[in-house]
Amino acid sequence: IGPFNNTGGVGFEQVYPPETAVDFSKQYQGKHALIGWVDAKTEAANDVDKIGLIDLNETLGEEKGATAYLAATFNSLREQVLQCRYGTVNATKLWVNGELLVSKNIYHMGGEFDQYIGTAKFRRGENTILLKICQNEQTDSWARQWDVRLRVTDDLGGGVQQQSGPD
Incomplete structure (x- = not known):
């Protein structure tokens, strides 16, 4: 969802509505107009750089x-400690x-794979990952x-399996 304002860098510390609750049905006043959540697609895997x-x-x-x-739901098979690893050249x-x-x-x-790593306890079932990018x-x-x-991994950077759907 976006864009929200980041003129003069104000958006990094500004708490916009997605930070208080991720609700894909809501619309909010954005930088230029009313905005809502849209699907984002990843690049094709045949170009390793993308x-x-x-x-x-x-x-x-x-x-x-x-x-x-950007928001995503990760369905964990069990309660476990996992890492969110991501790379970007933007403030996040x-x-x-x-x-x-x-x-x-x-x-x-930067912008490389695994540039930043955040470790969290994922609960069994649905977990919400939210990334602010300025x-x-x-x-x-x-x-x-x-x-x-961004990818979700174990503590060694290995892949982890998701459930096929919510609990």
Whole structure:
């Protein structure tokens, strides 16, 4: 969902509605208009540099001074400690089930797989992963990236199996 305002970097600390409750049926006042949740698609796996990449420029349109949120449900087979590992060149905050795990107000640095790691206790059944991702106002061509790739792993970075649906 987005864009919300990040003019002058205000969006990183601003608490927008998705931070208090993830409700896919709700609409909110965004930076320019009323906005709602939309599906985001990852890039095709045949380009190794784009595996799992969500490009917000494609999903929400190219924006500067903007904040967006990505949310996903992870259905855990049991209560367990897992990691959310992600890479981005944008400022981000990451929550699992409302617990803030990572907060990085850093722009245009990195972007590799597993750049940031947040560890959380996942409960059996549905768990909500929420990522806030901010784009600043730099206009250089190399600063247009507004994307992320995220995966849920065990503590060694290995894959973990999900349930096929809620409990």
